[in-house]
Amino acid sequence: MTLRRSFPGLAAGALGISLTLSAVPAATAAGEAPAPTVSEQQVMPHLRALQRIADRNGGNRAHGTKGYADSVAYVKSALDRAGFRTRLVPFSHDGATGHNLIADWPGGDPNHVLLTGAHLDSVKEGPGINDNGSGSAAVLATALQVAKSRLKPERHLRFAWWGAEEQGLIGSADYVKQLSAAERRRIDVYLNFDQTGSRNTRQWLVIHDDERGETEAQQAFEAWFAERDIPTFDIGVGGSDHESFGNAGIPSSGFSTGISDCIHQACDDLANVDPKTETTSTDALIGVLWKLAATAPGL
Incomplete structure (x- = not known):
């Protein structure tokens, strides 16, 4: 990911999962109960x-490598x-086959889709644990909370992990290109998460839709952070996966914690992620997704 502007106050700064649904006695309709929260032990x-x-x-874990293929397999298995x-969903780029996941x-109105995504690939120079393992992990942890709660949303919930984004937003653009006009209209909003665990985070960068103004999703994110006295700063549509959706007329929001010290370097490893920041980001994603999932279509 490359954010195309600077932000005041920011530092520049396989493997099983068990999930037991039997512990949840009944499905939870969106809006019936408060959104769950997660611990570091559920995200890290x-x-x-x-x-x-x-x-x-x-x-x-770059496009076209076994590292990326294994990353996709890990998320898909969970x-x-x-x-x-x-x-x-396969696509070709730079002589190699990539995949979007x-x-x-199941459930929700298929004519009103809430799509949540993050890019899963890294650059060849490093493991990409903050950029963008952090966003990918936050989206995965959120999806698993949906399953654990057996959520019954009003909107249909779709989650996505993009490939070859570091080479120019390739995976997300391919996904959008393959959508029919009717399928694009069915996506109420796209939520994007890129670098959600940056160290020394002082404010969360909430995506503002330049074409449509303040979306319901942006309002929901800003409200979630404001309720917890966490500062935010608006950023425009550009520089990450949401750009592909904005260019196609699909409303978007989401957030980042800013460019980390080790972006696109070998030092973007596990030590480059702050667990508390990553957990806060995941809770914000869950809280807003629960809110938007409960919104009756058309309202």
Whole structure:
């Protein structure tokens, strides 16, 4: 990821998961109960898994490498066990086949889709644990909370992990290009998360839709952070995966914790992520997704 502006006050700064649904006695309708929260122990294991994948595959998880393929397999396996309908969508770039991973949670209005995503690939120079293992882990942990709660949303929930984004937003652009006009209209909003665990984070950078102004999702994120006295700063649509959706007329929001010290370097490893920041980001994602999932379509 490359953010295309500077932000005041920011520092520049396989592997099983068990998920037991039997502990949840009944499905939870969106809006019936407060959004759950997570602990570091529910988020950081995903980042440790991605670090191990990079370590055994030449130190990176880049497009066209086994490191990326193993990263996709790790996330897909967790989602399959949790009850998601998953599919790998191939594309070609720079002489190599890449994949986007799409996961749908059963239920919700298919004409009103809430799509949540992050790019899963790293650059070849490093493991990409903050950029963007952190966003990928936050999205995965959120999806697993949906499954654990057996959530019954009003909107249909779809989650995505993009490939080859570090080479120019390739995976997300390919996904959008393959959508029909009707399928694009069915996506109410796209939520994007890129670098969600940066060290020395002082404010969260909330995505503002330049074309449509303040979306319901942006309002929900800013409200969530304001309720906890966490500073935010608005950023425009550009420089990460949400750009592909904004260019296609799909409303977008989400957030980042800013460019880290080790962006696109070998030192973007597990030590480059602050567990508290990553957990706060995941809780924010869960809280807003729960709110938007409960919104009756058309309202």
